[in-house]
Amino acid sequence: MIQFLRFATIRAALAFFTLCLVSFIVFSLMELVPGDCAERYLAFKNSQGAQISIADIEAERVRLGLDRPFFERWVKWISGAFQGEFGDSCILRLNINQLLGQKVWLSIGICLGSLLVAYSIAIPVGIIAATSRNPFLNNSLRLVSYLGLALPNFLLALMIMLFSTVMFGNSLTGLFSPEYRDAPWDWGRIKDFLSHVWLPVFILGWSATAFAIQTVRALMSDEISKLYVTAAAARGVSGRKLLMRYPARHALSPIINSLGFDLNRIFNELPIVALILTLTEAGSLLIEALARSNDQQLAGAIIFFLTGSIVAINFITDIVLALVDPRIRRSILG
Amino acid sequence: MAEKNIYDAAVNQTAKDAYFTASQGQLIWTRFKKQKAAMVGAWVLVILILSGIFAPFLTPYDPTIAGRDKDYLNGAPTVPQFCDDNGCSLRPFIYALERERSAKTNFRWVTTVNTDKRQYVQFFVEGSEYKYFGIPFDTHLFGIEDGYIHLFGTDSTGKDIFSRTFHAINTSLAVGTIGVFIAFVLALIIGGISGFYGGWVDSFIQMVTDAVRTIPAIPLFMALAAFIPATWSAEERFFFISIILGFIGWPTLARRVRTHLLTERNQEYVLAAQLCGASSGHVIRKHLLPSFTSYIIVDLVISFPYMVLSETALSFIGLGLKDPVNSLGVMLQNVTSADVLLNYQWYFIPVIFFIVLVMAFVFVGDGLRDAADPYGDTKK
Numbered sequence: 101m102i103q104f105l106r107f108a109t110i111r112a113a114l115a116f117f118t119l120c121l122v123s124f125i126v127f128s129l130m131e132l133v134p135g136d137c138a139e140r141y142l143a144f145k146n147s148q149g150a151q152i153s154i155a156d157i158e159a160e161r162v163r164l165g166l167d168r169p170f171f172e173r174w175v176k177w178i179s180g181a182f183q184g185e186f187g188d189s190c191i192l193r194l195n196i197n198q199l200l201g202q203k204v205w206l207s208i209g210i211c212l213g214s215l216l217v218a219y220s221i222a223i224p225v226g227i228i229a230a231t232s233r234n235p236f237l238n239n240s241l242r243l244v245s246y247l248g249l250a251l252p253n254f255l256l257a258l259m260i261m262l263f264s265t266v267m268f269g270n271s272l273t274g275l276f277s278p279e280y281r282d283a284p285w286d287w288g289r290i291k292d293f294l295s296h297v298w299l300p301v302f303i304l305g306w307s308a309t310a311f312a313i314q315t316v317r318a319l320m321s322d323e324i325s326k327l328y329v330t331a332a333a334a335r336g337v338s339g340r341k342l343l344m345r346y347p348a349r350h351a352l353s354p355i356i357n358s359l360g361f362d363l364n365r366i367f368n369e370l371p372i373v374a375l376i377l378t379l380t381e382a383g384s385l386l387i388e389a390l391a392r393s394n395d396q397q398l399a400g401a402i403i404f405f406l407t408g409s410i411v412a413i414n415f416i417t418d419i420v421l422a423l424v425d426p427r428i429r430r431s432i433l434g
Numbered sequence: 435m436a437e438k439n440i441y442d443a444a445v446n447q448t449a450k451d452a453y454f455t456a457s458q459g460q461l462i463w464t465r466f467k468k469q470k471a472a473m474v475g476a477w478v479l480v481i482l483i484l485s486g487i488f489a490p491f492l493t494p495y496d497p498t499i500a501g502r503d504k505d506y507l508n509g510a511p512t513v514p515q516f517c518d519d520n521g522c523s524l525r526p527f528i529y530a531l532e533r534e535r536s537a538k539t540n541f542r543w544v545t546t547v548n549t550d551k552r553q554y555v556q557f558f559v560e561g562s563e564y565k566y567f568g569i570p571f572d573t574h575l576f577g578i579e580d581g582y583i584h585l586f587g588t589d590s591t592g593k594d595i596f597s598r599t600f601h602a603i604n605t606s607l608a609v610g611t612i613g614v615f616i617a618f619v620l621a622l623i624i625g626g627i628s629g630f631y632g633g634w635v636d637s638f639i640q641m642v643t644d645a646v647r648t649i650p651a652i653p654l655f656m657a658l659a660a661f662i663p664a665t666w667s668a669e670e671r672f673f674f675i676s677i678i679l680g681f682i683g684w685p686t687l688a689r690r691v692r693t694h695l696l697t698e699r700n701q702e703y704v705l706a707a708q709l710c711g712a713s714s715g716h717v718i719r720k721h722l723l724p725s726f727t728s729y730i731i732v733d734l735v736i737s738f739p740y741m742v743l744s745e746t747a748l749s750f751i752g753l754g755l756k757d758p759v760n761s762l763g764v765m766l767q768n769v770t771s772a773d774v775l776l777n778y779q780w781y782f783i784p785v786i787f788f789i790v791l792v793m794a795f796v797f798v799g800d801g802l803r804d805a806a807d808p809y810g811d812t813k814k
């Protein structure tokens with residue numbers, strides 16, 4: 101138990117370190133963008149008719165703490181970030197938490213949903229692909245999963261959207277119907293949400309499934325050719341029982357391990373899909389922040405959230421693996 | 435009878451010798467040739483790369499605004515044919531386009547196809563000038579004498595989509611190549627140091643690499659691409675995007691290099707070389723690098739389509755290359771309106787090229803990976 105706690109603490113410390121490093125990278129990038137908050141704020145005031153001098157900009161800088169050294173500001177930012185406080189966006193002049201609100205959770209929810217869909221398809225299909233000797237089935241599965249790689253999600257989203265606009269007059273975009281957009285969560289809103297959310301989940305799950313099938317297939321075919329499977333078969337275990345009790349259990353742990361990177365890949369695709377489907381969640385806000393208004397604070401906060409959830413998933417999968425996989429459990433418990 | 439046996443044995447021996455003395459590259463090539471899908475992919479890829487390189491010669495017009503057909507905006511493809519109601523000809527022809535504005539057309543310019551007037555396709559015609567190695571050329575593979583031929587139609591400014599597509603393949607491949615090259619150099623240095631020295635250097639570098647790997651790449655791309663000042667020229671943007679792609683692509687490659695080095699450096703042949711007094715540099719150059727060059731090449735091919743995909747994704751949301759440049763991402767961006775789907779379907783033709791290009795890369799990469807796996811034959 102003590103060893104396990106030690107393992108968990110080391111993992112948690114590593115996750116914390118990763119987050120700090122990531123936040124440092126993100127923060128430095130934000131700093132590199134030309135122009136800072138003070139200049140922007142005063143440029144805005146200037147456009148409203150006020151006369152602005154260099155001294156005003158300097159005073160504003162002091163007020164916002166931008167005259168402090170880089171490292172100090174980073175420490176301040178990161179300690180705020182861990183308390184869930186990102187300050188104000190200097191373009192929209194609103195508190196970032198208020199801006200993001202539940203949008204981050206919606207995004208993370210959509211991505212986790214796609215991951216779930218991807219693996220609930222990929223695990224059975226991948227196992228079948230690895231065990232089947234039918235060349236036609238294998239080749240067609242291969243083609244489908246290659247298509248999943250080669251047909252970018254944004255293109256797929258675009259095609260589906262345009263197609264449904266032309267065919268059904270319904271563009272399938274957004275996450276809520278207009279009447280539910282700002283409504284509090286209740287049964288009607290949940291139903292409305294589910295009737296919209298399936299499309300982004302499907303589109304994001306599309307290429308994730310293709311990747312996942314490849315992984316599951318490769319892992320299963322590695323395990324199946326191992327001697328312990330032959331030995332089990334020789335003892336008379338056969339069929340589904342043989343697969344489930346031996347190679348599938350072994351192949352499972354690398355799959356759990358790769359979940360974090362799959363989530364990463366889905367996050368990559370989320371903003372672009374969100375842009376096309378005009379989803380009102382963090383992904384499209386990120387594009388808005390980066391491409392349209394160059395809002396560093398907002399962009400930094402969103403990237404921090406996304407990375408944070410990946411680090412969290414990695415941490416959870418490590419712990420789950422340590423609990424589930426006897427090999428890792430033994431190596432920890434000595 | 436006995437002679438034949440001896441002969442067979444000799445042939446066998448030669449085959450065995452060839453097998454055992456073959457270099458890694460030869461072995462991979464032999465195994466690669468056996469895979470039909472990968473070979474088809476390789477051929478398609480070679481054709482696409484060549485057509486990208488020779489785009490100025492293969493396409494009839496300049497893909498920029500200079501080569502536009504100002505009388506035929508959003509024009510449908512003009513497909514060459516051999517036969518029509520007026521009979522057949524050996525030389526393919528297209529119909530002449532006539533443009534008129536009168537009371538009959540409500541005083542708007544209307545383009546009509548005159549099916550009685552043929553324009554024959556000519557080969558090796560003179561057209562806009564282009565340069566290879568500084569030498570100017572003006573011969574194009576095909577064209578027509580007067581008027582324009584648009585195999586894939588034209589876009590909203592009258593640029594020839596056929597010409598644009600081939601130049602776009604060239605640009606996208608160039609972005610990918612520069613990106614992969616930068617990623618490769620970084621990966622080799624970082625992964626090499628990490629793998630060769632091991633110990634705490636390795637642990638530290640791995641920690642940093644893992645942290646970089648957890649940042650979602652596309653949002654990071656977007657953050658970096660947002661730096662590009664609006665005043666930059668197309669070329670500057672192009673190089674900047676390629677460099678960004680390279681700087682974000684290295685961690686996966688670096689990890690592979692490191693893992694490979696860690697296993698190889700404990701092999702007996704490295705120990706033997708070290709015992710003979712070889713320096714680190716010598717061991718790396720003469721023993722370690724050759725042991726995994728082929729694997730690195732495979733990895734590069736595999737990572738290539740992701741570079742192309744990233745470029746398209748970036749350009750698609752408007753943070754990458756922009757319209758006067760012809761890249762596949764820019765071409766894809768042009769299909770994003772309902773107008774295109776309803777009225778100008780030929781805008782989708784570059785999409786097919788894009789999918790075929792990525793598919794070809796994935797097939798070749800997969801085939802190479804299987805071929806480079808030394809246990810590939812013993813499995814199954």
